[in-house]
Amino acid sequence: MMHKTHTLAAALLLAVASALPMAGMAAEPAAAAVQQPQQAPGFYRMQLGTFQVTALLDGTHLFPVDQLLLGARPGEVDRLLAQQYLKAPVEGMINAFLIVQGDRVMLVDTGAGDLYGAEGGGLVAALRASGHGPADVDDIFITHLHEDHAGGLLRDGKAVFPNATVHVAKREFDFWTNSRNQDQVGPLQRPFFAAAQSVLAPYRAAGRVQTFEPAGQDLVPGLRALPAPGHTPGHSVYLLHDADQAMLFWGDTVHVAAVQFDDPQVAIRYDWQSTQAIASRDALYQQAVANGWWIAAAHISFPGIGHIAEGAPYQYRWVPANYTLNR
Ligand SMILES: [Zn+2]
Numbered sequence: 001m002m003h004k005t006h007t008l009a010a011a012l013l014l015a016v017a018s019a020l021p022m023a024g025m026a027a028e029p030a031a032a033a034v035q036q037p038q039q040a041p042g043f044y045r046m047q048l049g050t051f052q053v054t055a056l057l058d059g060t061h062l063f064p065v066d067q068l069l070l071g072a073r074p075g076e077v078d079r080l081l082a083q084q085y086l087k088a089p090v091e092g093m094i095n096a097f098l099i100v101q102g103d104r105v106m107l108v109d110t111g112a113g114d115l116y117g118a119e120g121g122g123l124v125a126a127l128r129a130s131g132h133g134p135a136d137v138d139d140i141f142i143t144h145l146h147e148d149h150a151g152g153l154l155r156d157g158k159a160v161f162p163n164a165t166v167h168v169a170k171r172e173f174d175f176w177t178n179s180r181n182q183d184q185v186g187p188l189q190r191p192f193f194a195a196a197q198s199v200l201a202p203y204r205a206a207g208r209v210q211t212f213e214p215a216g217q218d219l220v221p222g223l224r225a226l227p228a229p230g231h232t233p234g235h236s237v238y239l240l241h242d243a244d245q246a247m248l249f250w251g252d253t254v255h256v257a258a259v260q261f262d263d264p265q266v267a268i269r270y271d272w273q274s275t276q277a278i279a280s281r282d283a284l285y286q287q288a289v290a291n292g293w294w295i296a297a298a299h300i301s302f303p304g305i306g307h308i309a310e311g312a313p314y315q316y317r318w319v320p321a322n323y324t325l326n327r
Contacts, residue, residue, distance in 0.1 A: 058111025143251025172234025
């Protein structure tokens with residue numbers, strides 16, 4: 001033991017000595033010590049059985065959660081945020097997810113495209129950094145037709161994904177593509193009609209929009225849609241499954257993780273029907289806990305991949321994925 005320690009100490013000394021500049025050798029000039037603002041490229045990947053899942057960061061935006069959340073008890077939002085060292089406005093994520101199996105390349109949601117200004121629109125850069133281009137994408141599964149999920153279908157008036165079929169629930173498609181439904185929503189949600197119609201337009205013109213009934217059968221092998229209505233009429237979630245593993249991709253089931261895991265009853269002003277949205281959220285939490293599903297979430301801190309746990313002192317809590325080098 002003693003001998004080993006000595007050897008280690010000697011090795012360390014040698015390492016320190018060799019790191020010092022040698023006498024008489026010109027030292028390299030020190031780089032200017034400036035802080036650099038950017039993060040690493042916004043992608044993160046892991047394996048789910050034979051599927052490779054890559055989270056793509058489209059952008060982040062400051063979310064005034066104190067003004068947007070509904071139905072919280074007095075002081076509840078501030079208290080739950082403070083417990084996670086947060087306060088309003090909270091920096092919110094816009095995540096989308098790439099799924100690759102063999103030569104099939106699929107995308108769940110597309111980020112905001114041009115519709116969130118500089119706060120969104122990073123999806124294609126993240127996709128390229130991860131080793132894929134927009135032309136590789138065969139299928140796009142849209143959770144719902146709000147701007148931060150479907151907006152990335154279009155950039156500068158052009159379809160971003162030249163080879164992809166866009167899959168969206170029939171009820172969702174029918175609702176947002178019919179402007180007569182505008183009187184069913186509040187003023188906050190009215191701009192979503194024109195936005196949804198414009199981002200879908202080139203795909204519709206090319207016959208590349210396919211609607212589905214989220215009845216639980218696979219849309220493509222290993223991926224099925226489940227209805228989760230309330231946030232929007234046809235809001236859907238996608239369950240990816242392979243052997244005994246499964247991952248649930250959701251759009252707007254959770255906007256503020258710090259609040260809505262402990263209190264699923266807290267809703268958001270952007271909900272079409274908040275009572276139904278709350279019921280959908282609660283049902284998904286219960287299913288995810290019971291089945292041990294992975295969750296891939298649009299608005300949970302990047303990469304938005306983790307599990308849900310149940311238990312005191314919280315009703316539910318978010319358990320982020322442990323980092324992997326994905327070897
Ligand atoms: Zn959203």
